[in-house]
Amino acid sequence: MLFKEIDKTTIILANCGKSGPRVRRVPTFLLRTWQRWVGLFFFVLVALIATLCLIVYQNTSRDYQARLDRANYIRSKIDVEQIQSSFMAIDSGLYQLNSFLNERGLSHFQIDENMGNLGGIPEDIDATEVASVGVFFEKELTSLLSDLKSLPLGKPYDGDxxxxxxxxxxxxxxxxxxxxxxxxxxxxxxxxxxxxxxxxxxxxxxxxxxxxxxxxxxxxxxxxxxxxxxxxxxxxxxxxxxxxxxxxxxxxxxxxxxxxxxxxxxxxxxxxxxxxxxx
Ligand SMILES: [Zn+2]
CATH class of the missing domain: 2.70.70.10 (Glucose Permease (Domain IIA))
Structure with missing residues (x-):
């Protein structure tokens, strides 16, 4: 097989220490077109970095969008008026239980009559306050249940x-x-x-x-x-x-x-x- 001889240029590297000048043979076309190769290298590098940035951006924005969609979905499902109404019903139930205890000479809550409720429900409730109002009622109900369990109900003996x-x-x-x-x-x-x-x-x-x-x-x-x-x-x-x-x-x-x-x-x-x- 015949190979075309590649045209090479001899380069002498002077000042190489004790070993003296070194001689290298480099393909001549590389010496003529090195600017093009360097340019190509930087182009590929920039393209790689840009691709990487794009992938990171897309993943981040997709995740952000998913969370945003989820937040919007949850917000659309929350009916603030219905929640307010449910909370008022719970409040009313607690109020009646308290009246039941009051009739027996006991009192569980310190109710301010001017408030109209137990004091845990803001007048204009919004979605961000749902959790804190829920915690308020959970605490009150747990405490009330504990009181009711210790309430002596019924007869100690079934006699006249x-x-x-x-x-x-x-x-x-x-x-x-x-x-x-x-x-x-x-x-x-x-x-x-x-x-x-x-x-x-x-x-x-x-x-x-x-x-x-x-x-x-x-x-x-x-x-x-x-x-x-x-x-x-x-x-x-x-x-x-x-x-x-x-x-x-x-x-x-x-x-x-x-x-x-x-x-x-x-x-x-x-x-x-x-x-x-x-x-
Ligand atoms: Zn007696």
């Missing part, structure tokens, strides 16, 4: 009520009036008495007035008392659940006949247990 809360003629001297601090349920000695809410036994003791009695602490502000028992089944510090037997009905202490004397105590004040009985 023989004496109500308030002023009455003394059973020991009918000519004298006295303040009856609880409700009396008539029953048979030995019948089971159950606690009306979960809590901790604060007192399990005997005195001349109450006889054998038990006090259960349901929350920071609520206690119930069960008196004139023939026997106590729990001791101080015991944890009790709603409906758990805590004692047996009796006739101990200042009592005329077998009965249970039941008290509800709120903030150290004895209140009428009747609204809690849910008859």
């Amino acid at each position: 009520i023989t004496s109500k809360f308030g002023w009455r003629r003394s059973p020991f001297n009918r000519r004298i009036g006295e303040n009856h601090t609880g409700i009396d349920f008539k029953g048979a000695i030995g019948d089971t008495i159950c606690t009306t809410a979960s809590g901790l036994v604060k007192e399990s003791n005997y005195n001349s007035g109450y006889g054998h009695f038990i006090v259960v602490q349901h929350s920071d502000t609520l206690q119930t008392l069960y008196a004139h028992l023939s026997r106590r089944l729990v001791k101080v510090g015991d944890k009790v659940d709603t409906g758990q037997p805590i004692g047996l009905l009796g006739n101990t202490g200042r009592s005329k006949g077998a009965h249970l004397h039941y008290e509800v105590i709120h903030n150290c004040r004895k209140i009428n247990p009747e609204p809690f009985l849910l008859q």
Whole structure:
């Protein structure tokens, strides 16, 4: 095979140290067209950089557009008026529950009547406030549920009520009036008495007035008392659940006949247990 001899130019590299001048043979066409090759190199480099920048830009803007579309979609789905209406309904429900507690001498919320709501809903709610209002209601509902769980509801014993809360003629001297601090349920000695809410036994003791009695602490502000028992089944510090037997009905202490004397105590004040009985 025949190859055409490439025309080469000899270059002498002088001043190469101890080894002396060096001789290189370079194709002559390269020497004639080197500016073109350098230009081509820079053109390719610039093109590569530009392509890279374009890819990065496209990916970034596509991601941004996707997030923007998602945000617009979410905004279009949020019906602020409906949310406001739902929040007002929740607010109203909480308000009614609070009224229920108020009727029983208890109060969960400090409601400002001028506000018209619990104070968690801005008058002109916008989409950005939905989350914070949701958190407000979540907190209030959790707190309310905790209060309701510790509310002594129902009867501690299913017997006839023989004496109500308030002023009455003394059973020991009918000519004298006295303040009856609880409700009396008539029953048979030995019948089971159950606690009306979960809590901790604060007192399990005997005195001349109450006889054998038990006090259960349901929350920071609520206690119930069960008196004139023939026997106590729990001791101080015991944890009790709603409906758990805590004692047996009796006739101990200042009592005329077998009965249970039941008290509800709120903030150290004895209140009428009747609204809690849910008859
Ligand atoms: Zn009584």
